[in-house]
Amino acid sequence: MADGGDPRVLVRVDGLKMHFPIHEGLLRRQAGSVKAVDDISFEIFEGETLGLVGESGCGKSTAGRTILRLYQPTEGVIEIDGRDISTLEGTALRDLRPTMQMIFQDPQASLNPRMTVGSIIAEPLSEHHAMNATDRRNKVYELLDAVGLNRDFANRYPHEFSGGQRQRIGIARALALNPKFIVCDEPIAALDVSIQAQVVNLLEDLQEKLGLTYLFISHDLSMVRHLATRVAVMYLGKIVELAPRDALYNDPKHPYTQALLSAVPNPDPKTEAVRERIILTGDVPSPANPPQGCNFCTRCPKVMDRCRVEEPTWRDLGQGRYAACHLLEDA
Amino acid sequence: MFTYTLRRLAFAVPTLLIISFIIFVILDMAPNDPTASLPLTIPPEVRQQIRDALGLDQPMPIRYFKWCVQFFWNEPVNLIEQWTGWTIGDSESRLRVISWQTRSPVVDLIAERMPQTLWVVGMSYVVGILIAIPIGVISAYKQYSWFDQFGTLFSMAGFSVPTFFTGLLFIVIFSVNLQWFPSVYDTTHRVTDWDSFWFQVRQMIMPVMVLALFNASQISRFMRASMLDNLQQDYVRTARAKGLRERAVLLIHVLRNSMIPVVTVIALGVPQIFGGAIITEQIFRVNGLGQLLIVGIQSADIPLVQTLTFIFAVLIVLFNLVADVLYGILDPRIRYD
């Protein structure tokens, strides 16, 4: 981090797997599983923003939801603030909810259409804090102020707002319990480009003011470059590369990261002119039936025979860089 | 919303007038004769006299006009007189809608039949809803569990087995073999104390349950589908992320939203209660509005059938409006202007 001190780990994920069973036939026997998240490990430091990028369907949203225990993970450890929450249930889990919150991709669908904005924001307060009605109302006003919304909006319903306003409501709701850690699941993907910047700036301001830690899930590489401290790249349920932002963007190590970044237009006309796009061929394999060996072997431009047999290991490349690729072993 | 309701009501008036005319024309064209059910020993001349005395010798438009006057003016005036005790005009010679078969005012017949129909058919609707909602909720929440499979079987059976079969089955089991419940509903029974209340419960159980099973099977499917729809919505995940108890997530967020379409379906079904349940009323001899209608049809009692069907039409139009208004109240996204 900026001050160079040893950063504290807030979130630690180790060997996390999230497999969804597939039922088939008359008796609905389990016939297999979708390996949406398949053995991922990383850490998030307090106060930082970890960007999680990848194509649609690579499992990044599932990863975010699993970390917040909206799903019951199949395997692995999730530690938040040093406490393993991967197997918590019921009240114990609910008591931890205030520390971790989520901002959702679709602000329209994620707000209950039959509740007013005020009650949406206040509901977690009455669930988790013994607060009287006046205090609750004041807190709601405070939160509305914080996200830049008019206090009068408290009595309105979500459908009366624009997309950007709804996302602000979603943020206010997430902030209500003073969380330390927020998973932002593509929070700007559904918004107009003009609104995206406003919401991103709001998120940055809030992080600065409240010392929040973000897991920022997005497929928008430029936005992640703008926001993130470090970036993790996911492909077919696995993290293929994780590195500090500048290192990753300037010198991607994994062939997949290289391919992804080659598709991003560069603001500098000089480099943009010489940018060489790497076009990936073929479709992403189904997570229900991933290829043998390296998950990326079916599309990798640098594929080797070994890749089709042996799965590459997750290796530390030094300077906070990690990647999983057989090519890097030789280097 | 208020102006919307008023406008809808205003539109309903011409619609209903046209409906009443269509009903009248259809009944008039139907090949039936009020003297057809009389024994063949009554000679044709006497039959003709009976038809003339019923006013059947007049042309159709005049008969329709007379019915309109009787139903839309005389009957309401008569109602007002009965409620207030006033005398408006010449109440002695004011003609009411008279049933051909019983020669008594149709509206009085309907009023007499209303209690048992509301008790039995209405209760069955309430019981059906009370059974259906938990089944629908649990089936959806535990989709594909054994409970859900059982619920599916239950509603398939309830929907596809006709009430005349279940009714008969109930009678054979509970009346003939076990002798628990009476097979014939006593409409003269009055509830005055615990014993008579218990008798009323016993005589209502079978018809109510037969109809309730049928109603529940439909509503539980609606409930289940609507719950499944809402369970997959993002706001449910939001609610879980808020750290709400699962019960609160289910009952406050999912159930409330799922109830919107179900409530409208329930409201749209209310006119059926007033329509009675023709078959079930016949089987258990509840003799409510459904039986009144079928007897009226069998004996070609046109004023009775016309009035009853028209009242059903009014109720259907009305409850369509109620369903729309309820939708507007329950779902803040809907606005009528």
Added chain:
Amino acid sequence: MRLTHLLGTAVVLALGASAAMAERGADGQLNIIYWQAPSTMNPFLSGGTKEVEAASMVLEPLASYDQDGNIVPRLVEQLPTVENGGVAADLTSITWKIKPGILWSDGTPFTANDAVFTWQYCTHPEGGCSQSSYFDGVTSVEAVDDLTVKVIFAEPKPYPYTAFAGSESPVLQAAQFADCLGAKAPECTDANFGPIGTGPFVVTDFKPNDVISLEANPNYREADKPAFGSVLFKGGGDAASAARSVLETGEFDYAWNLQIEPEILTQMEAAGKGSVVVSFQTSVERLHLNQTNADSGLSAEERSVYNDGNNPHPFLTDPEVGKALSMAIDRELLVEVGYGKTGQVTCNVLPAPELYASTANDGCKTQDLEGAKAVLDAAGWVPGGDGVREKDGVRLSVLYQTSTNSVRQGTQALIKQWWNELGVEVELRNIDASVFFGGDPASPDTFQKFYADIEMYTNNFSGADPEAYMANWRCSEIPGPGTQWQGSNIQRFCKPEYDALVDEMAKTADLATRGELAKAMNDMIIQEYSIIPLIHRGGTSAHANTLGGVKMTDWDSELWNIADWHRVE
């Protein structure tokens, strides 16, 4: 209350069963179920059997019929006859002497004026009285004094027991119905639903088409009757469930008109709670053979129109064809399959009372297919290439229709099978009863229009005198476009000799001679084969084994002697 009841029971037990009948109302409640519910208690405003029977508990005629079809005095001291001077020697009037001391249920005396009023009520031109045919030929009804009613006829009336005889012609109370004459009749709802009568019961609550509550008439003329203190008369449902409620669940004491499959009835009776009773009157299920041409190619002015005999049926006017059709039928089997003990084989259209029943046609009781074929062969009807008999280019092919009813369709199928064997082509058709019997002149499907070669239904007559019934088949009664298809001579039978017999009967008072005349008319219709009788049908009812005194009759209301009904152990 409970204690006195117990004491009462103890006393009754001590005194024996006969004492149980000695007190009015001692036997508690009687539960009756009529699966077709009565719509009014005024039999003059609805001619339906159910209304007439319900009203017979309250309203009474001067004379009624017993279980054998004999006329018996009821509110009069004796039956007026020519011998006792009650009927005028020239047969133009009858004088009824009312028993003294009879009271209406409201306590006022029953007088001759009530009978006079009833005549006025039912013959009012705007009243639409269903029973007005009982006053046909009556020029006036006079009250000679308070207890003497004189009915005067326009012409000599050999059988004068029509007005005020039988449950369809009871007496109304003048005081109650005084303002209900003519067009006002339907407006008197209270009176129509709760008429004041002289009968054993009084209406306490009437719910049309549902239930009637009655209690014992405190002013009934016999102090110890009725034995039941109250009656619950429930309607609705269907015949099978009504039977079940008496025979299987025992909730009701008496169920009426149980037209259900015979084996089901037998099964229910096996439960041991009640018994089935059958009574035969004059109902006969019969085939009418159209004597006019019903060819669908004919115009509306010609099809099934008699046209003074100029439009005869191509082959059904040939008695030999009718004879063969009749011989081919196994009536025993029809009874067994469709009627059980509620039907009997008959060869007469007038099967009862005994005095009028012919025995000349009994040969039809056994089936003779070979004989039938021989009859057709002899008459020149020989099988054609397709097996259907023909003569001079006319094929024996019939359209055979009836009302929709499972028993009737079963009968149709059996008869078709026998006729096919005979070499007659048969097409079957069934029409909904409300249309078939509906009498709508615009409908092509009514039994009166008879747009078919053969049709089947049941008819009968009320009372015990067949004079009016046999007059149904006069030439003048043939339906046609000129009469809006009204008329009772459905098969379009016309024979001057027959009309002459009808006229003669109208002049004959002697019962034995009337019997001979009726038999002669019956035989003429049967032997001309314009009607083929099939089954003499009885009324079927069931009563609980704990109900005593039931004397089932089909000649009058089944409840004609309800005053004598009582509880037995």
